Amino acid sequence: MKPILTFAPAAFSPFVTLAAEPGMSSLDYPGGSWSPYVVGALIGVLSMLTFYFSNQPLGASTGYARLAGMIGRIVAPKHTQSLKYYQDNEPAVDWEVMLVAGVILGAFVAAWQGGDLSSEWLPPMWAVRFGQDSLVPRLAVALLGGVLVAFGARLAGGCTSGHGISGALQLSVGSWIALICFFLGGIAAAMLMYRT
């Protein structure tokens, strides 16, 4: 545990100093939120703790494959059983599924604590671009986007957390390639959608 303590001030200081600059009052971050530098540093520390205690990279997308298998076993047990991936990786509640459950709870507590809970259906930014009556397209696009995100993450072997943070901080060649492709694909699609 020693390196954790030794490196704590050193790794934090430049970012915390910046976060405390007079130009950055807490008013700049609505909804009880924190400076992105503090949040980033905490995620960095959490990644290390996850390596140390769980011997795992911190990633969200594997849990989804497990969850999908668990649902698949209820909806179409025979078909799910026949899939090679689920023969090799039996769908069961594991570390990664618990991680996803924890994220829901943790985000709920944070939003509740910061008075940031909402029951919003249509993001205002979407409404400005596509109209107030575009709820059905929004939900359809969210669903399609979800499918693509998960399909892509499984093909690439990770997502923004698995490749973008855990992989990138290990200086993994593959993870940096994935991270660049995430942004390239995103920029291309967002330019088409939100070009004004």
Added chain:
Amino acid sequence: MCDEPSKLVLGLFTGLVFGFVLQKGRVGKFPVIIGQILQKRWTVVKIMLTAIVVGSVRVYTMVSLGMAQLHVKPAMFGGLILGGLLFGIGMALLGYCPGTSVAACGEGKRDAMFGTVGVITGAFACVWLYPVHQPALNSFPDWGKITLPELTTTSLWLWILGLFVLAAARAYVFEETRRRSPGSYT
């Protein structure tokens, strides 16, 4: 096969902290993700760069002391490039990524809940089509579990120092911009 209870508790606890911090970092919000992709808001890059720098120093320190193992994913170009591009397009459509869409669900966002149904469906579809895409993608080069310092045979700490300088310089530029135009979230 189920993980032992201690491991499950560890996963839940890690998720709790991760979800709490993601929510406090506002990355479970549609305008923050889309704003980053459109390069109008830089919250995501600030968080990621800081996490990468802080994390790499700490993880590699532990690894060099023999206290932790690396978990590098293989550089398989087919899956990484095709999957990465699909992921990016999906992220622009959804407005969240797999981790932050769950955080947005915890916050109560209804569109994220729809998106999360899509995410589970997509994960299943990928497993289902595994026999179709795997042979095709495996025909692309695979460099194995390699890191940037290994690939370039340079010093690991040089890379980490470089990242630190990059992140610090980026942070300086961001904050200078903010100071000049107060109220912006850049």
